[in-house]
Amino acid sequence: MIRSLWTAASGMQAQQLNIDNIANNLANVNTAGFKKSRVNFQDLMYETIKEAGTPNAQGSISPNGIEIGNGVRPASVQRLFTQGNxxxxxxxxxxxxxxxxxxxxxxxxxxxxxxxxxxxxxxxxxxxxxxxxxxxxxxxxxxxxxxxxxxxxxxxxxxxxxxxxxxxxxxxxxxxxxxxxxxxxxxxxxxxxxxxxxxxxxxxxxxxxxxxxxxxxxxxMSNVQVVEEMVNMITAQRAYEINSKTIQASEEMLRTVSNLKR
Structure with missing residues (x-):
């Protein structure tokens, strides 16, 4: 349960950086020679609860394991040097x-x-x-x-x-x-x-x-495509909202557990 809170928080932080980058691209849409940037993300370390290939009680091999991820992190902000108009x-x-x-x-x-x-x-x-x-x-x-x-x-x-x-x-x-x-x-x-x-x-x-x-x-001129950046902004905003919903859902589940009575 606690893991989901931190995982969703990492997603919100990543999308905030994504929005910051998109804002900079749009701010320079009329800057001569400007080259747009793109944020590249990587998933974080995984907690292995059960490794794939582990023998089970019947003597067969488990085809899949259990790995739980811990979120996302920005890997780089890449400058794209495509030709502008x-x-x-x-x-x-x-x-x-x-x-x-x-x-x-x-x-x-x-x-x-x-x-x-x-x-x-x-x-x-x-x-x-x-x-x-x-x-x-x-x-x-x-x-x-x-x-x-x-x-x-x-x-x-x-x-x-x-x-x-x-x-x-x-x-x-x-x-x-x-x-x-x-x-x-x-x-x-x-x-x-x-x-x-x-x-x-x-x-x-x-x-x-x-x-x-x-x-x-x-x-x-700048190689920023306004329509493309607007679509990226909408995608990032929705991803941010979804991660915030995950935090709300996790908090509600914790509240339910804390309200349990004998």
């Missing part, structure tokens, strides 16, 4: 990666972060930076007299200068990819950091084998 913006510094890869971002402490958010800006020095002012790596500077910027599918960055007839190449975009992108650590601000689980970054130019290509004037 593309939105055309016409902004020359809005970039999208068609395929695998991450933009590299230089952080103030000198470390490198990675992002799928290609909504870049130009700072006062002409550098291409994120919305927080973190520069793209390798750094690319746009000249003050540039009247147009073009970024090819292979990441070549060129500008048209005032008074010139031919574009001038000013830099080359490089992408990073990982053996296990789901192992990246989320640090907020649409940025990820490499971990032991993700593996070391593999650097290459867009369009190389294994790397996606660049499309200028587009943004990759």
């Amino acid at each position: 593309f939105q055309q913006t016409g902004n020359p510094l809005d970039l999208v990666i068609e395929g695998d890869g991450f933009f590299q971002i230089q952080l103030p402490d000198g470390s490198t972060a990675y992002t799928r958010d290609g909504s870049f800006k130009q700072d006062g020095d002409g550098r291409i930076v994120t919305s927080d002012g973190y520069p793209l790596f390798p750094e690319i500077y746009i000249p003050e007299d540039a009247v147009g910027i073009n970024i090819n599918a292979d990441g070549t960055v060129s500008v048209m200068l005032a008074g010139e007839e031919e574009p001038q190449e000013i830099g080359q975009l490089e992408l990073a990819r990982f053996a296990n992108p789901a192992g990246l650590s989320s640090s907020g601000r649409n940025l990820f950091k490499a971990t032991v689980a993700s593996g070391a970054p593999i650097i290459g130019n867009p369009g190389m084998e294994g790397f996606g290509t660049i499309a200028q004037g587009y943004l990759e």
Whole structure:
């Protein structure tokens, strides 16, 4: 009886975490480059009351045993790196990666972060930076007299200068990819950091084998599907309610036992 109380409580805690994750997915439905997450669960240890294959009194073997589970626990929150929809913006510094890869971002402490958010800006020095002012790596500077910027599918960055007839190449975009992108650590601000689980970054130019290509004037939006998340929310809510009913039923059974009289 007591076991059922704790088992149902573990189910309620698991579904609360599930709802928290769904809420974060829905909150970022319009966040460029956002990748949704999914909670993976595992069942807990079992109490073996009778092992399968135990001989019975008649000398035959019991085909089934008796194992009682103790609930559920969250095993992981997995980031899903499926491609999001593309939105055309016409902004020359809005970039999208068609395929695998991450933009590299230089952080103030000198470390490198990675992002799928290609909504870049130009700072006062002409550098291409994120919305927080973190520069793209390798750094690319746009000249003050540039009247147009073009970024090819292979990441070549060129500008048209005032008074010139031919574009001038000013830099080359490089992408990073990982053996296990789901192992990246989320640090907020649409940025990820490499971990032991993700593996070391593999650097290459867009369009190389294994790397996606660049499309200028587009943004990759969140890969969150609102209808899917709403269905997941309903499922989690009902599971939470069912576990709460189990606690109520267990409590009523305990009350019945406590009210027994000779």
